[in-house]
Amino acid sequence: xxxxxxxxxxxxxxxxxxxxxxxxxxxxxxxxxxxxxxxxxxxxxxxxxxxxxxxxxxxxxxxxxxxxxxxxxxxxxxxxxxxxxxxxxxxxxxxxxxxxxxxxxxxxxxxxxxxxxxxxxxxxxxxxxxxxxxxxxxxxxxxxxxxxxxxxxxxxxxxxxxxxxxxxxxxxxxxxxxxxxxxxxxxxxxxxxxxxxxxxxxxxxxxxxxxxxxxxxxxxxxxxxxxxxxxxxxxxxxxxxxxxxxxxxxxxxxxxxxxxxxxxxxxxxxxxx
Amino acid sequence: xxxxxxxxxxxxxxxxxxxxxxxxxxxxxxxxxxxxxxxxxxxxxxxxxxxxxxxxxxxxxxxxxxxxxxxxxxxxxxxxxxxxxxxxxxxxxxxxxxxxxxxxxxxxxxxxxxxxxxxxxxxxxxxxxxxxxxxxxxxxxxxxxxxxxxxxxxxxxxxxxxxxxxxxxxxxxxxxxxxxxxxxxxxxxxxxxxxxxxxxxxxxxxxxxxxxxxxxxxxxxxxxxxxxxxxxxxxxxxxxxxxxxxxxxxxxxxxxxxxxxxxxxxxxxxxxxxxxxxxxxxx
Ligand SMILES: Nc1ncnc2c1ncn2[C@@H]1O[C@H](COP(=O)(O)OP(=O)(O)OP(=O)(O)O)[C@@H](O)[C@H]1O
Ligand SMILES: [Mg+2]
Numbered sequence: 001x002x003x004x005x006x007x008x009x010x011x012x013x014x015x016x017x018x019x020x021x022x023x024x025x026x027x028x029x030x031x032x033x034x035x036x037x038x039x040x041x042x043x044x045x046x047x048x049x050x051x052x053x054x055x056x057x058x059x060x061x062x063x064x065x066x067x068x069x070x071x072x073x074x075x076x077x078x079x080x081x082x083x084x085x086x087x088x089x090x091x092x093x094x095x096x097x098x099x100x101x102x103x104x105x106x107x108x109x110x111x112x113x114x115x116x117x118x119x120x121x122x123x124x125x126x127x128x129x130x131x132x133x134x135x136x137x138x139x140x141x142x143x144x145x146x147x148x149x150x151x152x153x154x155x156x157x158x159x160x161x162x163x164x165x166x167x168x169x170x171x172x173x174x175x176x177x178x179x180x181x182x183x184x185x186x187x188x189x190x191x192x193x194x195x196x197x198x199x200x201x202x203x204x205x206x207x208x209x210x211x212x213x214x215x216x217x218x219x220x221x222x223x224x225x226x227x228x229x230x231x232x233x234x235x236x237x238x239x240x241x242x243x244x245x246x247x248x249x250x251x252x253x254x255x256x257x258x259x260x261x262x263x264x265x266x267x268x269x270x271x272x273x
Numbered sequence: 274x275x276x277x278x279x280x281x282x283x284x285x286x287x288x289x290x291x292x293x294x295x296x297x298x299x300x301x302x303x304x305x306x307x308x309x310x311x312x313x314x315x316x317x318x319x320x321x322x323x324x325x326x327x328x329x330x331x332x333x334x335x336x337x338x339x340x341x342x343x344x345x346x347x348x349x350x351x352x353x354x355x356x357x358x359x360x361x362x363x364x365x366x367x368x369x370x371x372x373x374x375x376x377x378x379x380x381x382x383x384x385x386x387x388x389x390x391x392x393x394x395x396x397x398x399x400x401x402x403x404x405x406x407x408x409x410x411x412x413x414x415x416x417x418x419x420x421x422x423x424x425x426x427x428x429x430x431x432x433x434x435x436x437x438x439x440x441x442x443x444x445x446x447x448x449x450x451x452x453x454x455x456x457x458x459x460x461x462x463x464x465x466x467x468x469x470x471x472x473x474x475x476x477x478x479x480x481x482x483x484x485x486x487x488x489x490x491x492x493x494x495x496x497x498x499x500x501x502x503x504x505x506x507x508x509x510x511x512x513x514x515x516x517x518x519x520x521x522x523x524x525x526x527x528x529x530x531x532x533x534x535x536x537x538x539x540x541x542x543x544x545x546x547x548x549x550x551x552x553x554x555x556x
Binding site for chain 2: 016021027037041042043044048090091093138139142144145147150168171173174175177178185195200202237238239241242243245246249250253255264267268271273
C-alpha cells in the first residue's frame with residue numbers, strides 16, 4: 001500500500017441540513033497508518049460527525065476527506081473505503097443486520113465475496129476475540145445490551161479492516177469486558193491497524209499514541225498523551241482518571257516520589273510512610 | 274414505603290429450546306430516599322431485573338410489591354403502581370416516537386390529564402433537571418447528539434415524577450460534566466424522597482453514591498449490602514466481570530501494609546488515613 005496517511009482531512013466543514021451552524025469546521029487532520037488516536041470532546045462537539053466523515057458516511061460540505069488517498073466524495077469509492085475502515089457506533093441496534101449471532105458477524109465478509117472457508121475462519125476469530133463463541137447460535141435480538149455491543153464489535157473485526165473507528169462502542173461493556181477488548185485493540189494496533197477511538201472514559205485513553213480534542217466542531221488540541229495528562233486534561237473539563245488523582249494526591253502529600261507511574265501497583269510499590 | 278422484589282425467577286422463551294434463565298431467585302428492596310446500585314457482568318440479568326421493577330416483565334415465579342401492596346401483573350393496581358416507577362432503558366434513544374423533544378417529555382403527564390401551564394412547568398422542570406437547554410425542546414429528538422438524546426430520554430421519565438426511579442446505565446455515552454450533573458440530580462431527587470435504583474458498570478459511582486449495592490452473577494445475587502461490605506466481600510472473592518476501582522484496590526494494598534482504611538474510601542479519605550498512619554509512626 002501507499003505510504004501516505006490513512007486519513008487526511010483537509011479544511012473540512014460539515015453542516016447538517018437545516019442546522020444554523022456547522023457541526024464540524026476548519027478541520028485539518030492527518031492520521032498515519034498504525035496510529036492510535038483518542039478523539040475526545042464533550043457531547044455535541046462534533047466527534048461522531050468527524051467519525052462518519054472518515055468512513056464516507058458523511059461527505060464534507062466544504063473541504064475534503066481522503067481515506068488511503070481515496071476521495072470520500074467519490075461515490076464509486078465508498079465501498080472500497082468502507083471495506084478498509086470499519087466504524088462501530090454506541091448503539092448496536094443501529095448495526096445488527098441478521099437475526100442469528102454468527103450470521104450477523106458473517107454478513108460483512110460475505111458481502112466482500114470471500115471464499116466460505118475464509119469467512120468461517122474470520123467469524124470464528126471475531127467471536128472468540130469478543131467472547132461470544134458460546135452464543136453464536138443465539139438470536140441477535142435476544143442478547144443483553146453489552147452482548148449486543150460485543151456483537152457489533154465482532155462484525156467490525158470480521159471485516160479485518162485497515163482502520164477501526166470506535167464511536168463510544170465500549171460504553172456498555174462490564175469492566176472486565178472493556179479490559180479484554182482493550183487488549184484486543186492493543187494486539188490489532190501492534191499489527192499495524194489504525195485505531196480512532198471516541199470515548200469519555202479517560203482510563204481507556206491511556207493506550208492511545210495521540211490525543212485529539214474536539215470543541216465546537218474544531219480541533220482544539222492535538223498532541224501526545226503525556227503532555228495532555230500533565231497540562232490539559234482538566235483545562236478541557238475532562239475528569240482525570242482516579243489513578244491519576246491518586247498519584248497527584250500522594251505526590252503532593254509526599255507519600256510517593258515524583259516520577260511514579262499512575263498505576264495502583266506502582267503507587268503501592270513506591271509508597272513511603 | 275419501598276419497592277420490593279422477592280425471589281424473582283425469570284426465564285426468557287420459557288418452555289422452548291431457546292429458554293434462558295436470566296434471573297434465578299433474586300430479591301431486592303429499595304426504600305424511598307435510598308440509592309441502590311445493581312452491578313454485574315454483561316448478561317448477568319440487570320436489565321431483566323430492572324424491567325421487573327417496572328412491571329414490564331412478569332416473573333416466572335416470585336413477587337414484586339410496591340408500597341406494601343403486591344402487584345399482580347395486568348391488574349388495575351399494577352397500572353397505578355407502574356406510574357410510581359419510572360424506568361430509563363439501557364438504549365433509551367431507541368424508544369423515541371414524538372416529533373419534538375417537548376412532546377416526548379410531555380407524553381406521560383399529558384396522558385394522565387395534566388395540561389396547560391402545569392404541563393409546561395412540568396416539562397421545563399424535567400428538562401432542566403436532565404440538563405437539557407430550553408432551546409432544545411423544539412428539536413426533533415433524532416437530530417440531537419448522542420448525549421443530548423440521553424438527557425431527553427431521562428427528562429421524559431423525570432416528568433412522570435416517579436417515586437421509584439430505575440435507571441439502566443443512564444450515563445453511558447455522557448461526557449464527564451454530564452455524568453457529574455446527572456448524578457448530582459439523581460442524588461438530589463433521592464434526598465427529597467425518591468428511590469434510585471441504578472444499574473451501572475461504573476464501580477466508582479456505585480461505590481461513592483450508593484446506600485447499598487447488589488451484585489449479580491449469572492442471574493444470582495452474589496452479594497449485597499453497603500459499599501464497604503461489598504468491597505470487603507469482593508476483595509475476598511472476585512466476581513465475574515467486575516473490577517474494583519483504583520481507590521479500592523489501593524486501599525486493599527494499604528491494608529496489607531498495615532494501614533487501617535475503609536475499602537470504600539474516596540481518594541481524600543485515603544490520604545487522611547495515610548497522614549494519620551504517618552503521624553502515628555512518627556511518634
Ligand atoms: N429477549 C431476550 N430473549 C432471550 N434471552 C434474553 C433476552 N434478553 C436478555 N436475554 C438473556 O438473559 C440474560 C440476562 O440479560 P440482561 O439483559 O438482563 O443482562 P444485563 O445484566 O442487563 O447485561 P448488560 O450489562 O450486557 O446490559 C442474558 O443471558 C441475555 O442474553
Ligand atoms: Mg443491560
